[in-house]
Amino acid sequence: MLNKMKKLFRNEKGFTLVELLAVIVILGIIVAIAVPAIGNITDGAKDDAAKAQDELVLDAARLADVEGNFSNGMTVTELKEAGYLEDLNLEELDRTSFSADSPVYRKADSGGYTFEESEKAAN
Helix, strand or coil: CHHHHHHHHHCCCCCCHHHHHHHHHHHHHHHHHHHHHHHHHHHHHHHHHHHHHHHHHHHHHHHHHHCCCCCCCEEHHHHHHCCCCCCCCHHHCCCCCCCCCCEEEEEEECCEEEEECCHHHHC
């Protein structure tokens, strides 16, 4: 009976220190690859959101023009105060082409009008 007990305890199963270290190294490599990739994805999403916000400002200028309330050089703040940009947070315009005081200009072209954020459009 004592011999059976000794055999049971000697037949221990588990991982060696080298195996555990190998797993930790592999996990470290995976993390080193994944973290920068996730950072690039979030930066890309922020850039896409900034482009969408730029388009939102230009769409608000178009709507103001259709309703007859647009004047060349109207700022983003004026568009918001007029009710054309309800959900726009002016503090979060840092990645966009616009700031709170950026003017929007209407430019005539062959198809009608385009709206731009540059002063060159007013010519």
